[in-house]
Amino acid sequence: EDQVTQSPEALRLQEGESSSLNCSYTVSGLRGLFWYRQDPGKGPEFLFTLYSAGEEKEKERLKATLTKKESFLHITAPKPEDSATYLCAVQASGGSYIPTFGRGTSLIVHP
Amino acid sequence: KAGVTQTPRYLIKTRGQQVTLSCSPISGHRSVSWYQQTPGQGLQFLFEYFSETQRNKGNFPGRFSGRQFSNSRSEMNVSTLELGDSALYLCASRASGSTGELFFGEGSRLTVL
Numbered sequence: 044e045d046q047v048t049q050s051p052e053a054l055r056l057q058e059g060e061s062s063s064l065n066c067s068y069t070v071s072g073l074r075g076l077f078w079y080r081q082d083p084g085k086g087p088e089f090l091f092t093l094y095s096a097g098e099e100k101e102k103e104r105l106k107a108t109l110t111k112k113e114s115f116l117h118i119t120a121p122k123p124e125d126s127a128t129y130l131c132a133v134q135a136s137g138g139s140y141i142p143t144f145g146r147g148t149s150l151i152v153h154p
Numbered sequence: 155k156a157g158v159t160q161t162p163r164y165l166i167k168t169r170g171q172q173v174t175l176s177c178s179p180i181s182g183h184r185s186v187s188w189y190q191q192t193p194g195q196g197l198q199f200l201f202e203y204f205s206e207t208q209r210n211k212g213n214f215p216g217r218f219s220g221r222q223f224s225n226s227r228s229e230m231n232v233s234t235l236e237l238g239d240s241a242l243y244l245c246a247s248r249a250s251g252s253t254g255e256l257f258f259g260e261g262s263r264l265t266v267l
Contacts, residue, residue: 075254086158086244086258087197093254130197134254139210141187142254144197 045070047145049131055151056121064116064148066131074136076114078107081128081147087093121152156181158259160245166265175262179226179247185209186228187256188220191242200243203228233266239246240266 046069056062068076075094079087091100093109100107104125106117116129128149132142159178176187179186187210188200199212205224220230226247232239242263246256 062211077255079256079258084260084263086246086260087256089255089257092255125218132197137200140185140248140254141202141210141212142256146196 044077045133045135045143047131047133047143049129049145049148051148053149055153056118058122058152058154060122061117062118064150065076065114065141066114066145067112068114068131068133068153070133070135071141072136072150074134074140075142076109077132078105078114078116078140079130079132081130083128088129089139108122118150121150123154126150126152158245158247158257160243160259162262162263163260164263164265165174166267168267169235169237171235172231173233173235173241173264175245175264177228177245177247177259179245180249180257181229182244183247183249183257184252185248186226186252187246187248188228188230189244189246190214191244191261192240197244200230226233234241234267237266240264 049066078090082085091107096111100142128147130147132144134142185204187202190198202210206222222228240260244261246258
């Protein structure tokens with residue numbers, strides 16, 4: 044069974060204080076790993092897809108990296124508008140396209 | 155390009171009632187998935203429809219059902235509502251041939267009293 048564990052559950056940062064969110068996964072062959080951002084009361088918004096170990100993707104202050112066992116979402120010099128819940132999901136190779144989601148990391152950035 | 159649209163956004167029901175939620179996917183997207191999100195369980199997959207056929211199903215009781223129409227719009231129904239069905243129900247669409255990224259609607263917040 045595919046498993047995704049995100050840590051920490053919650054993270055409070057000061058504006059400008061860089062940090063990383065972790066997504067550890069167990070999957071029988073990885074087709075893709077996805078990061079989403081979810082604002083309160085809204086649906087998740089797609090951020091990145093990573094396919095193989097060593098791959099990196101960047102978008103503004105966010106950079107996602109991937110190893111064979113985990114992914115990191117690095118947040119550089121965060122701003123209050125980066126406050127959200129960040130969800131990680133894995134998609135196994137073969138079979139359906141249905142991803143397995145982690146519980147998410149709730150990030151609050153204080154001004 | 156319009157995003158995924160879900161209606162209604164909020165609704166309150168009582169135990170034993172039934173509810174129908176609607177989802178209009180992004181134009182051209184034929185795959186529609188439904189998820190239940192609660193603070194305790196996170197995002198749980200309900201089912202996926204593609205070209206009017208249920209292609210995948212999660213581990214939910216038969217009270218949860220869905221369907222998809224020829225225009226790719228989808229509905230999900232929950233019968234005999236229980237208190238534990240209170241949740242945010244999210245619909246997501248996916249483009250054919252995509253690598254799997256989902257585009258979510260804003261959700262329907264169901265409260266069961």
